[in-house]
Amino acid sequence: MKSNTSRRDFLSAGLILPVVGAGSSLGLLNLSAQTPAGNAASAGSAASPLKLSYKTLGKTGLKVTSVGMGCMITSDPSVVTRAADLGITYFDTARGYQHGNNERMVGAALGSKRKQVVLSTKTEARDKAGALAQLDTSLSELKTDFVDIWYLHGKSSPADIHDDMIEALQLARQQGKARFVGISTHSGQAQLIPWMVQKGVFDVVLSKFNFSSDTDLEQAIDAAAKAGMGVVAMKVMAGGARSNQKLTQPGALLAALKWVTNHPSVATTIPSMTDMDQLDENVKAMAGPLTADDHKLLAAHLEQIQPLYCRLCGKCDGTCAQGLPVADVLRFLTYADGYGQFALGRERYLQMASEHVAARCGDCAECTVKCPHGVHVSKQMARAQELFA
């Protein structure tokens, strides 16, 4: 069993992950980038060969570039078209993105290149009929007869996945509307992914996964890859591109992407991209291994955020001598400090049991809560009490 401490030490030490993982085939191909006419400066890689790395998406056998494209917030179709021209082979959208407008944009942008790429979409429907109806709409909007991967969108627990949803997935495969099927998940992976492996009907898992992820998640992902399930990673920048946990150091975003693309259990990734420069930068993640400098950048970021950044892993539950719901209080504090939502943080704080609202961390000589991620719990709790109580 790996621990989070050893994981941080691993990053700090600047050790380099193996590039080739067990059970995956990875090759480096040198392809010349198509130079966009009249756009030479944007294609910084155009003058030199563009290196694309490919992996096999588990037992599906699909060859995918280790950097794929998350299309969800892309507004201009030219970025999707250029990604396909550069050789990126994995494109991800969902029925619910922009209320269906995103699928329409992606379908139009890929155009004749559709059959040359792996295209995935998702359904958030909660019953068989609804899901299959959504799939038909997706195919129509994406202008294709089939999707390569069809996901049940955003599941957190086996209890979320009813038998009729699995029937919908199987029927879609039988009808040739989806070549492979899977589940996308933002939370609860430590329970959900082993269940998926055991169930044996899912080809791919699309999971939040990045350098700051909990070890339990990494173990679940490793086990899935070992069982032949294709692993696609999302939220690969750890919120570092657009959240209040921004990766501000030059090169840190690329390092975060490289951390995932070089992970032996991950076949591909779907970073969101909105512009040509971002696309060109992300493609560079396929050019080489994670370096010692990359490790240092990520380790420094973890050190910076860990005293404040509650990952909501819940491991502090039940460890407070005063019985305080520590993870909840830290979340309420994040509402105020992280997102400027003081009223919401206070509202939620005051909804706790009266004895919890009245408790003060200063009453304890020593804090019994030890965060495995290094969050300074007593200091943060005291701040919440000062702010809200």
Add this chain to the structure above:
Amino acid sequence: MRVFHLALVSILLAAGVARAQDYLSCQLAPGWTQSEAVHSYTADNLYDYKDGGAEGYLIYGFAGMKSLNCKSGDNTLTIDVSEMNDADAAYGIFATNRDPRLPIARIGMGGQVQPQSASFAKGKYYVEIVVNAADPNLIHTAELQALVDKMAHRIEGRETAPEALAWFPQEDLTSSNLVPESVLGLKQLKRGYVAKYKQGQAFIVLEDSPQSAAAVLKELRARYDGASDAKVGDEAFQAKAQYLDGICIFRKGRYLGGYANLPTAQEAATQSVKLAARIP
């Protein structure tokens, strides 16, 4: 003093919450009753509710969301009210998520009512309503129209779309919107308005100053081999690009604007002259 400020902020925010409860009520929809407590979401837990779709809210400048579930027999009605950072952002996310094949109705700054769903933006609020009915073929348009009318009446804020959208020439216009990041897929054009036409697209970006606008224009021009001067606004260039086809970008004071995806650079320049003339 700090305590006083905190108290003042609390009172003001509490007033905001009270207003939210005023328009976020199942009682506004006759026959529907509240089935569970109102859920609140912020940027850090919106994924719990919207999954990957959360990013689409965050990129527009998302402050928070309140979600209410109502019940009538086996049918459920979900009302999500998102508070965005400003009214432009609220209109932007509405326009991005709306069905571009249907017209925009005059509900707040703009809205749409469909058989099983409705949405509108007013002030800094973006409202989405969805009916999950046992019979998916049942039409709820009239019921939803009545509900959004009541909600829009109670929500405070601006009722007009962003002013810049009116500057785009209206002929052959198919849709227009606020793009929160990378207009035309170009990082330099950070945030601005885009109008799609039967052929081509136009854009308007407001920079901090004429100097910063000039610097962006210079940077953009350097991207395109063979770019040449164009006589539009204060300064401009036109070029032919692989992904944006015929393109022209001009500066007028603090504004950058232009056309792209037209067959030739000259056509883009010709259209840009018309756009520049409409920018005050």
